[in-house]
Amino acid sequence: MNPAKSKNITIIGGGLWGTTLANLALINNHRVSLWSRRSHHSLESSLNQSEVIISAVAIAGVRPVIEQLKNIVIPNSVVIVTATKGLDPLTTYTPSQIWQTAFPEKVIAVLSGPNLSKEIAQGLPAATVVACQQLEAATMVQGIFASENFRVYINNDPQGTELGGTLKNVMAIAAGVCDGLQLGTNAKAALLTRALPEMMRVGACLGAQSETFFGLSGLGDLLATCASPLSRNYQVGYKLALGKPLKQIMNEVEGTAEGVNTTEVLVVLANQYQINLPITRQVYLLLQGKITPTQAVQALMERELKSEYD
Structure with a gap:
């Protein structure tokens, strides 16, 4: 379906998301090298002749990967695409900000959307967004992944695209709590x-x-993540509502539930910029073990009455 010229692509991150992205690129006959810290080959060998680097690691892995890449000569023509959702606890930066700080001369793009990896791997239809301030780079990445079952849009707001995909993970924890407590459809609709x-x-x-x-990267990802048991962050909230301790939940969840770390960093940002984040603050207190799921709901329901659009 996609007539785009075949590209040499390196995908960093061998988890479900990285593997899914690799398969999407292979569908369009691109040459893909998949690398993770468990690979038997070196990262440098994976980057041989690479034209596009896709980072699909968890937020905790972004800086270690960058440190390795700094020791490898990468042509300025190489486009770096970050597909990570999270906030850096050290700087409160988004992944693209970390990448751009490390490689100011490189073009950095963001890929984000309502993309539950297991559904995409099953061949179910989905859509995503590639965001970059350079239209040519965004269009090129769009061509790499767009296919019959995977529709790719572009925009010029990498910061908003990235934040949408990151912040909804906090809300997914709250949504999981809502469903775990069996609060009903009305409560879930109000929450979202x-x-x-x-x-x-x-x-x-x-x-x-x-x-x-x-x-797609905001409302779209919010709806998908807050409605599906496939979402790791939703699972965290749901199991907290059932009374399970967070440590046990994190051991049970497959992969990384980025919303747990994101909540902590988001509270730091809220304090720094004086942002009113009532849902986030209740999720934070719940994750810290300072309140119960029921108390979190009560706190939100008992807030001061106000205009909807203040």
Whole structure:
């Protein structure tokens, strides 16, 4: 389906998401080298003749990967795409900000959307967004992944695209709690409706475009992650509502539930910029073991009455 010229692509991260992205690129006959810290070959050998680098590691792995790449000569023509959702606890940076700081001369793009890896791996239809301030790079990455079952859009707001995919993980924990407590459809609808403006307030403070949050990487990812048991962050909230301790839950969840770390960093940002984040703060207190799931719900319901659009 995709007539784009075949590219040499290196995907860093051998988890489910990295493997899924590799398979999507292979469908379009691109040459893909998949590397992880468990690979028997070196990262440098994986980068041989690479034109595009896709980073699909967890946020904790971004800096270690960058440190390795700094010792490897990478042509300035190589486009780096980050597909990581999270916030760096050291700097509060998004993944693309970490990459851009490390490689200021490189073009950095962001790939994010309502992309549950297991559904995509099954061949079910999905859509995503590639965001980059350079249209040519965004269009090139769009061509790498777009296929019959995977629709790819582009925009010029990497910050908003990245924040949408990151912040919704906090809301997914809250959604899991809501369903775990069997609070009903009305409560879930109210939660998700209030979650979006909370995410947008963070975006406004950090320079994102507000309309981006109404797109696939914002509202779209929010709906997918807050509705599916396939979401690791949803599972965390659901199991907390059942009374399981967080440490046990984290051991049970397959992969990394980025929302746990993101919540902690988000509270730091909220304090720094004086952002009103009521849902996030209750999730934070719950994860810290300072309140119960029921108390978190009560705190949100008992907040001071106000206008919907203040």
